[in-house]
Amino acid sequence: MSSAACRRLARAALIAFAAALALGLWSAPRSAEPALACAFLRTPQTYEADRARQTYLDVIDAAAVNALFPDDRIFGLTTVEVGTRSNRSDSNIRELPVEVLRAVAWVESDLTMASRSVSFESSGNAMISFDCGHGVMQVTTGMTVPLGSNREPSATQVSVATHYAYNIARGAAILLDKWNRAPQVRPIVGTDTNSSPYLIENWYYAVWSYNGFTGPGAVKSNHPADPVFGGWPRPRYRCDGTQSRNRYPYQELVWGCMASPPSPNGSRLWAPVDAALPDLSNVRFFEPLAIANFRSPYAGMDMPTPQPAHETDPPSVRSSFRSEVLARPRLHVDAPPLEIRTEGAFEETRGSVQIWNSGTGVLSWSATPSDGWIVIDPPAGVALGSDVPCSGRGCARQAEITITINPTLLPSARARGTVLISTPNGQGNDVEVRIDVDADFEVGAPGTSRAY
Known part of the structure; x- marks a missing residue:
């Protein structure tokens, strides 16, 4: 068949498809569940x-x-549970070791x-x-699919991103949640110290869990006795970019960065803390961390x-x-x-x-579209107040949204929709922008958009 004939056949098929669409004989499966993806279809x-x-x-x-x-149930810290497996209970403590949180943020x-x-x-x-x-804490929990109405990102997801x-x-709250999963689905560190949350070493399993409480056979194991990490003892991770991260379980990366703080500008970001790791040559730690004990509810790993x-x-x-860091932002839209x-x-x-x-x-x-044929890029972002440093290359205090149309989803040749612009953290009313299309x-089916 000649190339011209192929083009005529393809065009005829498109015309037939458009006619079927116009007559209601075919419709896109819009009710189908979306595939697993991140919270935003496009990058916010x-x-x-600052560099420092x-x-x-x-x-x-x-x-x-x-x-x-x-007082926020999403971004605030809940109470920390303390005690051993047989006497675990809530405390009135609502904090976690800042030394751990700093190192987790750097590793992430x-x-x-x-x-x-x-x-x-x-x-x-x-x-x-x-x-x-x-972002900074590489928050994954609650960020894998859109959780707002109409399968759009929620206000929480916008804030995190x-x-x-x-x-x-949010990262701090997730880390504390990992601690509180013991003893139901996590082991406990500190059987001799009432699992005090004030002791940095007692956060070993919580930090392991932050990246994934995984073991041998997983895509990325974090079990310190996994043979993929070699024998024990092994050189401590130095957090200076000279060692392969793949040669260490996640929690040893964090412990290494606590002990050897990064120096991106020539000076350490924090004071060193040489937190102790479980000594796998000591039976008190070798036995709990034996791979045979790596099974739920992990009681043998206490x-x-x-x-x-x-x-x-x-x-x-x-x-x-x-009040200084959250400030008083106010939404203003040229719409x-x-x-x-x-x-x-x-x-x-x-x-x-x-x-x-x-x-x-x-x-x-x-920015949330009223209809699927409205394409917004970016779908979320920031606008900077006059007090926020904005000296970097290409910095702009205002944000700009580009709106285009997906013609294959238009309901008719002329359509009207809206884009709702809102803020999860600022003052000011939501703003609705009208879109006329x-x-x-070029196909012979009135009221439908071109399908190619």
Whole structure:
């Protein structure tokens, strides 16, 4: 068959398909469940703070002592459980070792919120890993699928993906949740110290769980006795980029960064803490960590506190810090109605919306379409107040949304929809932007968009 005949046949098939669509003989399976994906179909944007990481370190200090969102069930810390397997109970403690949280943040992201292409003190694409880990703490829990209405991201997901304070606080809450999973589905460290949460060494299993409580046979094992990590003892991880991370279980990476703090700008980010690891040559730790004991509910893995133990040194957080870092952002949108064509000059086939922060701090925002034929990029992001440093390459205080049309989903040649712009952390009312579309069809089925 000639190429011209092939083109005629393909065009005839498209016309028949469009006619069937117009007559209601075929419809897309929109009710089907979406495939497993991250919370955002397109990459949201975020703000990357200072190169020295001081902004993030200050927030970590506050998150560790529950000074950011003390009454929030998502971003605040719950009470810490203490005691051994037979007498585990709630305490009135709502904090965790800041030394651990700092090192976890570095291992997860090098203490960065945005992708590597984004300059410090600037905004750009958020850091999202292959397994849907988001931001500084690489938060995966609750970030794998959209959890809002109409299969759009929820306000919580927008906050985690775009705002460093919410991201770090959520990571701290998840780490504490891993601690509290003992004894039901996790073992306990500290059978001889009442599993005191003030002892850094007692967080060994919680840190292991933060990355995945996995063992031999998993895609990524974190069991210290797994043969893939070689024999014991092994050189301590130095956290300086000179050793392969794959040669260590996750918790040993964190312990190594506590003992050998990173120095991205020539000076250490925190004071060294030489926390003790379980000594696999000592029967008190070798037996609990035997691979044969790695089975739920892991009661055989309960072990004493590794020695010498180190007590956490809780940071002092000034009373005004919470209001300073969360600030008072306010949503302001430049939102005239948009008219978009599916054919025409480049500027006619898309529209843009400007988002401003007329208040202070970092404003998180999201844009939600009323219909599937409206395509928004980015779907969420930030706008910076005048008090936020914005000296990095390409930094812009305002955000811009680009709106285009997917013509294959249009219900008719002319359609109207809206984009709702809202903020999970700022003042100001939601703003609805009207979208009018004029489609140009070349198939013989009126009221449907071109299918190719």
